[in-house]
Amino acid sequence: MPLSPALSAPQKALLKLGLGRDIDLALHLPLRYEDETRIVPLRGAREGDTVQIEGTVTVCEVAFRPRRQLVVTLQDDQGDSCVLRFFSFYPSQQKALAVGTRIRARGELKGGFLGWQMVHPVCRPAEGELPQALTPVYPTSASLPQNYLRKAVLGALKRADLSPTLPAAVDQEMGLQPGWDLRRSLGFLHQPTPEVSLAALEDRSHPAWQRLKAEELLAQQLSQLQSKRERAALSAPALRAAAAGSLPEQLLAALPFQLTRAQHRVSEEIARDLGRELPMHRLLQGDVGSGKTIVAALAAAIAIEAGWQCALMAPTEILAQQHFGKLIGWLEPLLAPRGQRVAWLTGSQKKKERAEMLQLVASGEAALVIGTHAVIQEQVQFRNLALAIIDEQHRFGVAQRLALRSKLVDALREPHLLMMTATPIPRTLAMSYYADLDVSTIDELPPGRTPVVTKLVADSRRDEVIQRIRGQLAQGRQVYWVCPLIEESEALDLTNATATHEALGAALPGVMIGLLHSRMPPAEKRAVMALFTSGRMGVLVSTTVIEVGVDVPNASLMVIEHAERFGLSQLHQLRGRVGRGAAASACVLLYFSGEGGRLGETARSRLRAMVETSDGFEIARRDLEIRGPGEFLGARQSGAALLRFADLATDTDLLEAARRLAPVLLDRHRELAERHVARWLGGRQDYLKA
Template sequence: MPESSLSITLIEPKADAKVSVAAPAPKNAMQKLLEKLGLKRDIDLALHLPLRYEDETRITRLRDAREGDMIQIEGEVVESEVVYKPRRQLLVKLDDGSDVCTLRFFNFYPNQQKALSVGNRIRARGEVRGGFLGWTMLHPHCKPAGGDLPTALTPVYPTMAGMPQAYLRKAVLSGLARAELSDTFAPGDLSQINPHALWTLRQALQFLHHPTPDVSLDTLMDHSHPAWQRLKAEELLAQQLSQLQSRRARAELRAPPLQGKVGDTLHARLLAALPFALTGAQQRVGFEIAKDMARNVPMHRLLQGDVGAGKTVVAALAATICMDAGWQCALMAPTEILAEQHFRKLVSWLEPLGITTAWLIGSQKTKARREALAMIESGEAKLVVGTHAVIQDKVRFQNLALAIIDEQHRFGVAQRLALRSKASVGPGHGDDKAHPFEPHLLMMTATPIPRTLAMSYYADLDVSTLDELPPGRTPIVTKVVNEARRGEVVQRIRAQVAEGRQVYWVCPLIEESEALDLTNATETHAELSHALQQAAGPGAAPVQVGLLHSRMPTDEKKAVMADFVAGKTAVLVSTTVIEVGVDVPNASLMVVEHAERFGLSQLHQLRGRVGRGAAASACVLLYSTGDAPRLGEAARERLRAMAETNDGFEIARRDLEIRGPGEFLGARQSGDAMLRFADLATDAALLEWARQEAPMMLDRYPHLAEKHVQRWLGTKAEFLKA
C-alpha cells in the first residue's frame, strides 16, 4: 500500500470495539483530526510515539498498595451513589477481597454510572491515596473486569480534543503494521553507532509503542534506551542528508557573479565616507561575503553577530558591491520600526553617493506606494528597503541580485522563498531566459547561534560571525531587582534624567489581562510622568515621558520615536517594539518590567539598546513572583544568565539549553520543529556521526538517502531551502 494512503484498516479489533474508520473516501471526522495532528502517512503514524505509558499488565492487591502508587485494581462494586456535598459527585466503593477503595468522580455520564452499578466487577487504574476513610482514587480509568492482561505497557499518545486514545492507539498500530520500515542506513555502517546498531527501525518502533513491563521507565522517558538511540540517529541523519541535498541543489543554480571592482566605486566611496573604521571582524566578514557574491552560484550566508556588532554596515557594503555591478538589492526587516531604522541609516550613507533608495511598507499611502513600485520596476531604485511588503505580487524588480533579510528567524519559510523568487534576468543576460538567476541571499541575526545548532539546523548555510564589538561600546551592568524595590528604580531614573541621560522602560503588555496580572504600559507611563514631575518641583519644565506600543498608528509611533532619538523625550515607556534596531547613544538605563516573562534572547536584545555611548550604562531586570513564594526554575535560570554574562554567544548557548531548538529558532521552520526526538544538548555524538555519514551516503547510496529523507521529513524537507 502506498505511504501516502490514509485509509486505516484496524488490526484485530476487539469484538466490542466501537471505533471504526471509513475507507479512503469520504474522509470521516477522525481522519481529519489525524491530519491535523500531522498523521497523513503510515510512517507518520508509526513515528507518532507515546508521551508516557500506563502499566495495565498487572493487578495490584490493595493490601500491597503504597501511598501515591499508580496501580490497577480489580474487584466488585459494593456501593455506588451520587452525593451533593460539597459538590455533585459519584462515589463508588470497590472491594478487591483484600481491602476497599473509594472511586471518586466529579464529572460523569449516565452510562458511566450504569457501568459502575453495584454488583459489577471492574478494573480501575489510577493513583491511590490513603486517608482516614481508607484508600481513594480520583477519576480512575475504569473498564469491565475479565479477559487476559496485556503483555506490554499501554501507550498514551499526544492527541487533541475529539481524538480518543483508544482510536489513536488502533490507528497507530495499523499504520505501524503497514509502514515500509526497511533499513535505509548505508550497508556496513551500523557498527559505528553502537549500541542502537543492534536495533532495526521496526524493532525500535515496535518496542517504543509497546514496551515490555520489565523495561526501565527512566530510559524510556529520558530517551536513553537503545531503541530511542536508533530513532535519534535516524532522525539526525535525515536532517543532515536534507541539508546536504539542499546545499548541493543550490550549487546547480545560477546567480549573477558580482565582482568587486577597483577605482572610484560605490564600495570604495562608502568606505571612505564612513565616520568610523571597520573592526577586524567586519573586514573579515566583508571579505567572506564579497568572495561568495563573486561566484556564479547563489550565496546562502548567515551573518550572525552580537547586539551592536555592526551588521548593518556590513550589509551596506555588500549592497554597494551589488550596485557597482549594475544590479538591484533588497533589504527586508520584520517590523516597520526596524525597517525604518535600516532605511534612515542606509540613506544617510548612500544618498550622498547618488544612490536612490525605495521605501516599501504595508501601511504606505497609495501614491507613495505607486511611486516606489515604479522606481523599483524601472531600476531607478537600486536599493529597496521595507517589510514583508517587499515580497508582494505587485513588486517587480528590474534586476534583483542580492536579497538581505534581517532577523531572518522572524520570517516564515514561504516569505523568505518569495523574496528569493523576485530575481529576474539581468544586464547582459537578455538571451538567457531558460536559466533565470537566483539572487544571492544574506541573512542576518542578532541572536548568535550555538555551535550544535549551527551544525544541525544551519548545516546548509555558510556562517559568518562578527565576534568583535566596535570600540566605544561601554560595558553594561545588569541588576536583577525584586518588584518590591520599584521605588528605588524610579529614583535611579530621576538621577539619570537629572544628568541629561535618557531611559527606556519596557513593559510586557499594553492593557490589563486577567491571566497575567501585569502593570500595563499606560499606567507605567502615567506613574513615571507624575514621579518625575514631582522630583523636578513646581514651576520646573516638565520632563517628557513618551509612550510607544504596537497598537498606536504608524505616524504616531514614528513621532514618539523621533522625539526620543532627538533627545526631546527623557524616558520612553514601551513594549518590545524597541527590541531591535533602535540606536540612541544617550540612553544609559534600560528597565525591563516583569523580566521573568521575557525570553533570554529577548532580554539580551533589549539590554543591547543601551551602552551605545560613552556613559556608563545599566540594565535593571524587575521581576515579580506574584502569589508564588519564589520564581520558577526556568525564569531564575534566565535572569541568572543575564546577570552573569554580556556575551551573546554564551546567552544563546544557555537559551538553547533552557528552551530547546524549536522555540529558539522561532519561525525558521514555520513553527514546525524539525527535530522531534534528538536533543542537541545530549546527542552531540550522534549529530557528529550523522554529519560524517550524510555525504558518504549521498555519494554512494543516493537511492537510500532519498528514501531516508522522504520517510522522516516528507514535505518538511522544503523548509530547509529557505
Template sequence: MGAVESPRGWPGVGSQLAARLARLDLRGPRDMLLHLPLRYEDETRLTAIAAARPGFPAQVEGEVVGAEVVLRPRRQLVARISDGSATLVARWLNFYPSQQKQLAPGARVRLFGEVRGGFFGDEMVHPRVRSVLPGEALPAALTPVYPTTAGVGQATLRKLVDRALQTEPLDELLPADWLQRLGLPAFSDALRALHHPAPDADPHALESREHPAWQRMKFEELLVQQLSLRRAYLARRARAAVPLRARARLTAALLDALPFRPTGAQARAWGEIAADLAAAHPMQRLLQGDVGSGKTLVAALAMLQAAENGWQAAMMAPTEILAEQHWKKLSAWLAPLGIDVAWLSGSRRKRAREAELARLASGEVLLAVGTHALIEDPVMLPRLALAVVDEQHRFGVRQRLALREKGDEGRRPHMLMMSATPIPRTLAMTHYADLDVSVLDELPPGRTPIRTRLAAEGRRDQVIARMRAACLGGRQAYWVCPLIEESEALQLQTAQDTYAALVEALPELRIGLVHGRLKNDEKSATMAAFSAGELDVLVATTVIEVGVDVPNASLMVIEHAERFGLAQLHQLRGRVGRGTAESECILIYAQPLSETGRARLKVIYEHTDGFAIAREDLNIRGPGEFVGARQSGVPLLRYADLDADAALIEPARELAEHLLSHEPAVAQALMTRWLGGREALLRA
C-alpha cells in the first residue's frame, strides 16, 4: 500500500503511519474512539521472579545483571534480570540498538511477558520492556491491548486513543429513556470504561464482553447496522419499477395444468410475491425454503406474472447443471401454455447463443434462464421487469447488481432471490433487514423422510454392498467424491479413481461419472442417462449439489463427509427422498475427526430440518462466514455477536425505525460516528 497524505484534522500522524492505520480502517481521530481493545493485560501488580509460573503472563521488575548479543544458534539479544528472589533470562530475536542501551548492566527495567522453561532456566522471549526508576508507581488500571498491524505498536495506538478521548466530541445520541430501559451506560462512560478500565473493574466481564460498557457499544453497533439497512430499504421503496398486475391468465393456466396442488406455504409465498410485483416500486424479496420445498414453482409463477403483462423475466443460477435443470423444468411446464423460455450459458455453441441473444434483444422471448452468462455485456434484456437469482448467496453483490442493471434505466426490475440455505431469524434480522422474506416451511406431500447413517472409512465394503442391494432392487444411487479445496486436479483424480474402483467392485451395475472438467454436452448426456434410468450409479463431484431431481434415486453416499460444510451436506442429501421410496444418506468419514468435523456430522445426523441445521451452522461457523458477509455489502459487525447478543437485535430494530421516522438527524449522527463516509448499504 502506497503512502497516503495525513488526513486533515489528524495532527501528529505522518503519511507513513496514516497508511498503516488505514489498513486497520482507521482514518481519523474519530475512528480511534471505536477502535476498542481486544483484551487487557494486568500491569497493576508485580510478580517476584521466583513466584512467576511457566505458561502464564507476568510482570517482573529487576536490575539488569548482564546483556550481550549472542550469535548462535542465531543472532539474538540475551539479558539476565535479577530481583533478589531469582534471576530470569530475557531473549529478543529482533532488536534495535536502542534496546541494547536500555539493557545496560545496572539499569532497572520492568518486563511483561509469558514465562517458560528454557535451556538456562526460566525465560521470557520477546517480553515488553520498560525502563523505570526505583519505587516507580504501577499503573492503576488494566492495560488495553488493541487490534494492530505491522509497524503500528501498542504504545502508538494508546497515545492516539487517549488524544481522541480528549479532543473528539463524545455526544450522547441515544434517548435517555432507551438507555434506562436497556440498563445501558452513557456513551462517554462506556468508552472510558473500555479504554481505561477502573482499578476495580471485573476483568472477566471485560474479557468476555459482558461488561455493561461492552453491551452499550454492541447495542449501538447493531443499531447502526439496522439504520443502514433500513435506509437502503426505504431508498428502494422510493425508486420506480414496472407495476406487474396479477392478471391471473398464464399463472392460473399453469396452476390448472399441474398434476399436483401447491402446498399452503407455496400459496402463501406466491400471494406475497404477486402483491409485491403489482407495486410501482421494486420488490426485493428473499424466498427461502428447504431442499425440495418447491421454490421453482413459485419462481415460475412470478416470471409468468411478468410475461402476462408483456415484460421480460430472467432467472440466474450459479451452475450450468442447476440452470439447465431449471430451464428444462420451466420449459416442460410452460411450453403447453405457448410460452418459450430462452436458455443462455457460456458453453452453448456460438450460433445457438447468438440466436437466443437476438430473440431476447428484440423482446420476442419474454423468459430467460441462464448462468452468470446472463449478466455478460452482449445480453440485452430491454423489457426486463423481474430478475430471479437462485442460490443467491453463491453470487457476489456485483453479479446480482449486474443482472439488475440490465433493465430499463429509468426503472429497476423487481428482484426475487431464492435460497435453500435457510437463514436463522437473528441473521435474517441483521443481514437481511432490507429484504422482505417469504418462507416455504412445508414439503410437498408424498416426500419420504431420509434416514442418515454414519460410516467410518473402514466400512467402505459394507457401503458398496448396500449400494449393490439398492440398485439390484430397482433403485438408483449417487456416490459423491470428497471436496478437495487445494486442488481441482486432485478432486478430479479422486472422482476418476472412485469411479474405477466402483466399476471393478460392481460389474453388474451401470455406472456413470460426472465432474466439473467434463464438456457440458458430455455432462448433460450423463445426467440425462441417469435421469432416464439408463445408469444405476452416478459418481460425481459436488457439481450435483443443487438442481438434480431424479425421484428413483434413493441412496446417497458422501465420501469424506467431514470436509463438507453443513449447508452443502444438507443440499447433497436433498438429492434423494424426492420420490416415494424410502431413502438413505450414508456419510463416510475419515478418522481422526476434528472438533468442527465431529460437530457438523452430529448436526446432520440428528436433524433433517434445514432451519434447525442453519441455526446449528450459525453457532459453529459464525455469521460472517455463514452469509458470505464479506461480499454481501452489509456493514460487518466488529463487536456484537448475533448468538450471544440476540436479545439486543429486536430493540435495535425498534429504535432504528423510531429514529428514522422522528429523529433523522440523530440517525445520521450515529451512522457518521460508526461508518464515517463508508456507509455500505446492501444494494443488491
C-alpha cells in the first residue's frame, strides 16, 4: 500500500522501518549509547577515549593543508586546548563555531606532538543542564534524524500499553530478576543511567535485557504452538497406499538401488503422517547427496495412489529440471498405464506448452506437478491437490510460501506439506524457528559416495590448480569451476565468470568449456547442462546457479574461486556437487591472497570449518555460530527478524524455559497469551507459519 503523501519524510521513514505502532517504537532499542552526562577536563583525559569537553573557541579558520578543512581550537576552563578538525563542513557550521562561542564537543581524543585533537566531533552550544541519562543512538535511515527518532520513542513509551501479559509465576520460572517488568526494562534501556555497566548493556546480561529476551522467546514459542494447534484442528485427506502392487511398491521394485535404513525410516514417518486426517507439516533434512529426492518421490506416489495430486516446487529451474528428469524416469513408466502424467511448469515455457500443462493440472491428468515458483501463479488451478513438497525451502521467500499455502487451503481441507532442506537445522533452531514442524532426518549417505578432500589454496597458485584440472580431464573426469560474480563490480574486484571462462579456454586448448550464469536464457542454460551431464563438456564455469540439485557422478573436482566471499552453507552445498560417483573427488577453495588480501575473521572461520569437517550437521552448527539465525534461515525470515533480542547461541536456558511454559500459558491463560503474541509479533505471526 503506497504511503500517504500527507505524511512528512520522517513519518514515512518510521513506517518503512516498521515502526507504525507505539509498541514497535518502544521495542526499537538503541544500537549504542553516548555519555553526554559529564564534562571531562582535558588534563584528566586519556588518548583514545571518547569524551565530552567544554570550553571557549579561541581559533576558527579554514586551512588548506594537507587539504581544505575547518580548524577550531577549543580551550577548557583549566586552560588546556584541543584542536577540532572538520574535513567536511558548511558555512553555518563555521558560523556556529565562531571565536568566543562556548561549546561542548564530543569525540575521540587523539594525542600528538601538537597536543590534543578531535576529528569531526559532535558539537553543540554549552547551554542548559547536562543530561541525566546516557544518550541513545538508534538504528535509523537517512531521512530519519536521531533527535526526531528519540522524541518519537519517548512519546511512544508514555503511550504504549506495557501492562503485564504474563502471570507473576513466569518470572520465577524463567529466572528473571524481581522488579524488572517490561515498562521499567524498556525505560531503562532507552535511557540508562550513567553508572550502569556498559559491558552488561553490550553483552545483554543486564536484568532489563533478560526481561526482553524472555518475553520475546515466549511470544515466539506461543505463536508456534498456536500455529501447530490451529493446524491440528484442520482436516486433510487421509492418504493411505494399498499394500501389494500399489504405486509406492512398484516404485521401490523398479529402483536400480536399495534404500538406506535412514531413507526407510523417514519414508515410514512421512507415510504415517499422510495416512492421518491431520495436515502433515514436516521438514525433511538430510546432508547433500543423502537421497531426499527418492523419499519425496515415495511420498508423491502415496498421494497419487490415493487418487490425489502432488506438487513439487524447487527454487531454480535447473533444480526443478533435475527433479523432473529423475521423477519422470522413476514414475512416468508407472503412471502411463494408469492414464496419468507428470507435468512441468516454469516461467520460461512457451505459451502453447504452458497452456497444455495448465490443462493437464486442472483436469487432474497430471498426478504430479513439478516446477519453480510458476506452480503458485494465479492461473494454475489444481483439481485435487493433497500434498505439496517444497525443496530447499530456505531459498523461497516468505511471501512465496504463504502464496502456495493460501492457494491450497480451502474452507474444509488443508494440504499435507513436506519441506526439504540440505542445510541441516541445529537443535536450537529446531526448538525455536521450527518449533511447529515435525522433523525427519536422513543421517546416513547412500553406499558408493566417496569422501571429498577439501583443500585451501591461495589464488597465487592458480597454475597448479589448472594443472590438476588437466590431470582429471586426462582420466576422463569432469570439473566445476564456480565464480561469485557474473560481471565486474567496482566494489568487489573479483574475476568474473566470463573472464575465467576465457582464461581457462586459453589454458586448456581442445577442451569443451561451458559457461553458466543466471542471466542466460533458460533454453541456453538447459543446453549447457545437457552437454555437461552427458559428459561431452569437460569443464563447467558457473556462478552459484549449480549450488543445489545438480547431479553429475563423473564430476570429480570442484574449484570455488574467491571462496572467502561465499557463505558456509553455500560452500558446503557446492562441495556436494562432487563425490557423487566412485572416483576420488576434491574441492579446492581458492582464496584471494594479493595485496591487502588478508582474510577477515569470519571468512577464515568459514574456510577453516570447510577443511575440518564434511559433516553437514557440524557445518550447520558452525554456520549458526558465525552468522546468527536471521541469515542462516535465509528467505524464511525475509521482512521479519523474529528474534531481535534473544541469541540462540547464549540464551538456550531461556529458550528451554519458554518452550516448557508455552503450553501451560496457552492452556491456563489463553487471553493473556494471545495479547502477549500480538504485542511482540504483530502481523509477523504469518512468517512463522510459512
